[in-house]
Amino acid sequence: MPPLNALKGFEAAARLRSFRKAADELNLTHVAISHQVRQLEDDLGCALFLREGRSVALTEEGRVFYDYARQALETLVTGAGIIRRHGPEADLRIETYVTVAIRWLSPRLSRFHAAHPEINFSLNTRRTEWWFDEANTDIAIMYVDRDLPGSLRARRLFEGTLYPVCSPSILAALSPVVTPSDLLGLPLIEVSSAPNDWRDWFRAAGIENAPALRYTKVDTYALALEMAIAGAGVAMLNGPFAEEELRRRELVLPVDLVARSRGDWAVLYRADRERDRKIRAFADWLVADVEAERARSAVVNSGR
Known part of the structure; x- marks a missing residue:
């Protein structure tokens, strides 16, 4: 194995085309970099640089070896990073x-x-x-x-369930008995990352070919919920994310139908x-x- 410190000095000098710049980057002296490169050349039995005044250029052997040295050092950096991230003192990243x-x-x-x-x-x-x-x-x-x-491995927490929610004010404006088709005339709130939620729920309600629906599209269920609470429309949820609002009746279920989602x-x-x-x-x-x-x-x- 070539000496590791010498590899670092060689890689920096080859990349920067300067012993002085390599010394500054590695917080070493110009003499130390020159010594590391000479040590590596002696170990390999060939010249790696052509010295041209204050600048240096790689020899043919130096160009070949540089690719291997760079890959080796990058691999070591990657491996060290993985160990540090996964070590006993590292945070669990959720x-x-x-x-x-x-x-x-x-x-x-x-x-x-x-x-x-x-x-x-x-x-x-x-x-x-x-x-x-x-x-x-x-x-x-x-x-x-x-x-x-x-x-990847997965452990199931709970099944996906689709159910509409709205503010009590929207529900009060509807007839005493609300059917799924009654929602077709209301402003619906769709989550852009889940474009099938409403269609799947209507299909479960027996409405296979729903007419063109009026959607307000948002990017998260959280925003859809806030808009529903504010009375801006009916939101379709997937999962247990509105229990408190339903318990406090800030939100209500306009139709008592919970459909199974796709996942x-x-x-x-x-x-x-x-x-x-x-x-x-x-x-x-x-x-x-x-x-x-x-x-x-x-x-x-x-x-x-």
């Missing part, structure tokens, strides 16, 4: 959508921290990309409506990190917390 983070996950995170005070975590929301970021995420809570690649909500992580202590702790805790909440809800409902 990824999810804005709506899930605000309306469902954030109230639970304090309970997770109480159960696992040794695990620090960071929460990132996705606004433009809607799928698992394998390079920058450890674990994610996502809506899964497709076959997973072999690189499920799940916690995802990379298959090759399935045994990671922090990932396993968060996934196990989240699944158990959802099950406990489901059990509490069943007890409350059975007592009504």
Whole structure:
């Protein structure tokens, strides 16, 4: 193996075409860089640079070796970064959508921290990309409506359910008995990343060929909810993100029909990190917390 420090000096000098600039970048002296390059040349048995006054140029052997040295150093940097990100002191990087983070996950995170005070975590929301970021995420809570690649594992949290919500003022303006077809004449709020929600719900209601619908398109379920609360229209939800508003009657169900969506909500992580202590702790805790909440809800409902 060529000496590692000499490789760093050679790579910087070759890239910058200057021993002096390489010395400045590596916080070394010009003499130290010259010594490293000479050490490497002695090790390889050939000249790597042509010295031309204050500037240097690679020899043919130097050009060939530079590609290998650069790739080797980049690989080491990448590997070190992965170890640092996944090491025992690294934060658990949680990824999810804005709506899930605000309306469902954030109230639970304090309970997770109480159960696992040794695990620090960071929460990132996705606004433009809607799928698992394998390079920058450890674990994610996502809506899964497709076959997973072999690189990912998923544990189901709850099924996707579609149901419309609106403000009490909109419901009061309708006839005492509201049918799904009554919603066709109302302003509907559609989430742009879920364009099939309304169509799937109408189909489940027996309306196969709905006429042209009036939509206001927004980019998150959270925004659709806020608009529904403000009386701007009827929002279609997918998942348990409006329980508090429904309980306080800030929102109501205009039609008592809940349809099954095309996918499920799940916690995802990379298959090759399935045994990671922090990932396993968060996934196990989240699944158990959802099950406990489901059990509490069943007890409350059975007592009504």
